[in-house]
Amino acid sequence: MKSEEYLMCEKNWVFYTLILISGYYGAFTYVLRGNVFCNAQTGNVVLMGMALGSGNIRHGLYYLIPIGAYMLGSVVSELLPNPVKHILLIRWDTVLILIEMIVVFCLGFVPESAPVQISQVTINFVASMQYNTFRQAQGTPMATTFATNHIRQIGIGIAKEIKGKDTTHRKKLFKHIRMLLCFLSGATIGTVLCHLFLGRAIWVTLIPLGILLSQFIKEDVHMESLEQVPHGH
Numbered sequence: 176m177k178s179e180e181y182l183m184c185e186k187n188w189v190f191y192t193l194i195l196i197s198g199y200y201g202a203f204t205y206v207l208r209g210n211v212f213c214n215a216q217t218g219n220v221v222l223m224g225m226a227l228g229s230g231n232i233r234h235g236l237y238y239l240i241p242i243g244a245y246m247l248g249s250v251v252s253e254l255l256p257n258p259v260k261h262i263l264l265i266r267w268d269t270v271l272i273l274i275e276m277i278v279v280f281c282l283g284f285v286p287e288s289a290p291v292q293i294s295q296v297t298i299n300f301v302a303s304m305q306y307n308t309f310r311q312a313q314g315t316p317m318a319t320t321f322a323t324n325h326i327r328q329i330g331i332g333i334a335k336e337i338k339g340k341d342t343t344h345r346k347k348l349f350k351h352i353r354m355l356l357c358f359l360s361g362a363t364i365g366t367v368l369c370h371l372f373l374g375r376a377i378w379v380t381l382i383p384l385g386i387l388l389s390q391f392i393k394e395d396v397h398m399e400s401l402e403q404v405p406h407g408h
Contacts, residue, residue: 181313183394184268185405187350190312191357192383193305193319198361200298203377206369209291213298214306214320216245244296248303256308256408260401268405269391271308275301276384283378294374310407315347317354325355 183189197214204213212218219238226235256267263270278301282294306320318324332348335341368376394400 182266182400182403182405183390184266184309185311185313187312187353189387189390190309190317190319191353192387193309194317194322194354195357195361196380196383197302197305197320198322198358198363199365199380200302200361201358202362202365203369204295204298206366207287207291207374207376208294211295213241213295214302215323216242216299240292241296241299244299245303248300249307252304252307264401265395266391266401268308269388269395271304272384272388272391275305276381276388279377279380279384283375285374287374309405311405312350312354314406315350316407317350322355322358325351325358329355 201212201214204211219241223235223238223242226232226238252267252271255270259265259267259270278297282297285293302320306318309317309319311317328351329348332344332351335344335348364379365376368379
């Protein structure tokens with residue numbers, strides 16, 4: 176399919192932007208909010224099991240909070256798309272970016288002395304909704320909140336390079352490489368700015384989010400795209 180045949184929320188550049196922002200979130204929560212990564216939950220499940228296995232039941236049960244927030248994000252992002260587009264006459268992905276901007280704006284006001292769980296759980300919730308909403312970049316399944324699958328896909332692409340002369344996989348390979356580099360760039364930039372501006376560094380993500388929101392709203396003005404379902408949903 177040609178690029179213009181995809182919705183704005185499926186465009187490659189949108190996914191590159193989202194994963195850059197997610198890398199920034201990862202640096203933000205690790206550097207300033209409790210040395211944890213909130214973009215995925217594998218670590219929390221492992222930590223919960225370790226705490227329970229060590230007999231620290233209370234600490235282990237705490238991890239139900241971030242895990243539950245992540246799960247709730249999936250529930251919300253699964254249930255709201257249809258009601259949103261029929262009530263507000265804009266697409267769910269547009270609303271999600273707006274919600275994310277509001278969350279980021281509010282998190283910038285959270286003092287350094289506040290419990291780190293406030294930022295952790297909030298980003299858990301937002302990351303889950305983003306991951307569940309943005310699924311395919313112009314036909315290629317993509318994760319916008321973590322890098323593990325992109326590293327795996329790059330490995331698969333390298334193996335295909337070694338095995339034969341077929342080059343049809345290269346477009347997908349380079350896309351995953353760009354996604355990984357964007358995630359790394361976001362984490363790098365986020366680390367530098369977090370050391371400089373502390374909690375208010377999160378506001379920097381309002382710039383790329385604002386660009387996304389403006390493009391999504393521009394598309395929503397053309398009502399014919401309202402009922403179109405993104406690939407992978």
